[in-house]
Amino acid sequence: MVGIAVFCALVFAGLCLYYAFRFTNFFPYAPPIDEASISKLRGDFGVMGDFFGGILNPILAFSTVLLLVISLRVQIKELRATTREIAAATDAHKDQVKIAKLQLDESRANLQVAQEQLRLSKEREKNAQKELKTSRVKKRTEANKLARIEQSSELISTLDGYFNHLEKLYSRPIKPSGRQDELKSLQSCKPQDKMDFYNRIFTDHVYIGLKRSYLQLPNIFIAMSDCLTEIHELGIVSIHTIEYYRTRLDSMCYQELPYFKPYIDERTLEALSAKQKKVIDIVVDSYVSEILNTNTDSQVT
Numbered sequence: 001m002v003g004i005a006v007f008c009a010l011v012f013a014g015l016c017l018y019y020a021f022r023f024t025n026f027f028p029y030a031p032p033i034d035e036a037s038i039s040k041l042r043g044d045f046g047v048m049g050d051f052f053g054g055i056l057n058p059i060l061a062f063s064t065v066l067l068l069v070i071s072l073r074v075q076i077k078e079l080r081a082t083t084r085e086i087a088a089a090t091d092a093h094k095d096q097v098k099i100a101k102l103q104l105d106e107s108r109a110n111l112q113v114a115q116e117q118l119r120l121s122k123e124r125e126k127n128a129q130k131e132l133k134t135s136r137v138k139k140r141t142e143a144n145k146l147a148r149i150e151q152s153s154e155l156i157s158t159l160d161g162y163f164n165h166l167e168k169l170y171s172r173p174i175k176p177s178g179r180q181d182e183l184k185s186l187q188s189c190k191p192q193d194k195m196d197f198y199n200r201i202f203t204d205h206v207y208i209g210l211k212r213s214y215l216q217l218p219n220i221f222i223a224m225s226d227c228l229t230e231i232h233e234l235g236i237v238s239i240h241t242i243e244y245y246r247t248r249l250d251s252m253c254y255q256e257l258p259y260f261k262p263y264i265d266e267r268t269l270e271a272l273s274a275k276q277k278k279v280i281d282i283v284v285d286s287y288v289s290e291i292l293n294t295n296t297d298s299q300v301t
Contacts, residue, residue, distance in 0.1 A: 145236075152236040159227045159245060162220055166252050169213060194259045202263040218268045221253040225275035232282045239283075246283050 201210050228245050231237055254276050261269065 148234045148236050152231055152234045155227045155231050155234075156237070156245075159224055159231070162224045162227070163248060163252065165220070166217075169217075170252070191259075198259045198263070215264075217253075217256070218264050218272055221249075221257075222268075222271055222275055224249055224253060225272075225279055228279055229275075229282060232285075243283060246279055249279065 198214070201214055228242070228249060231245070232242055254272075257269075257272060
């Protein structure tokens with residue numbers, strides 16, 4: 001198209017130059033002008049112009065239409081190419097959207113995995129803390145149990161020491177009344193002989209040493225009752241052990257009270273009665289607890 005335009009411009013410029021050179025005095029060396037020949041030439045040029053105009057106008061009009069069609073086709077091709085590019089860009093955008101969606105789903109999945117791992121980590125930490133707390137409680141419980149076992153052992157040793165002291169005291173040979181030639185221990189004497197023995201101990205100044213020992217018996221009985229109560233409260237020994245020491249305490253302590261009851265004050269007697277009642281209640285409570293535990297175990301089984 002550019003070449004055609006240049007060619008037409010050159011032809012037009014050549015015609016203009018020829019006209020100026022041949023029919024005007026514009027150029028200094030132009031040939032002289034003859035009016036007759038000029039008129040003839042003008043007529044010839046007019047006919048030639050009509051001829052070329054009649055030929056060129058349809059050609060140019062057809063060329064214009066052809067150029068319009070060509071431009072339309074080019075525009076259609078460009079439009080199609082643009083449409084294809086837009087479609088390709090749309091597909092690429094869709095692919096990018098899909099990829100972004102997949103990445104988003106993957107990120108969400110990774111986030112869920114991270115949250116699950118965090119939850120499991122917190123749960124493991126919580127379980128570890130719980131196990132640590134349980135272990136500490138267990139160790140503390142075991143330590144308390146060991147302490148209670150040691151304390152129970154010490155109390156049992158103390159209680160056994162009291163019983164040994166009473167056995168030595170009760171096994172001393174005495175002379176029953178009316179039988180000066182016979183020696184017996186206090187445990188083997190008859191009740192009347194025991195009454196006479198305690199009467200001599202607490203009234204005769206000859207037995208001051210024994211009197212001091214026997215005056216300490218109520219306090220020893222109270223201390224032994226307290227030991228047995230503490231042993232029961234610690235909950236380490238069995239009911240049979242409690243019953244064993246309770247039986248010994250009753251036979252060696254509380255059964256001896258009536259013999260020297262007149263020689264001790266009322267406050268001490270009240271304290272001894274309260275201790276005796278408490279010891280009996282301990283045994284009853286122990287048996288009741290054992291029966292309840294046995295029933296519970298049988299129901300569970």
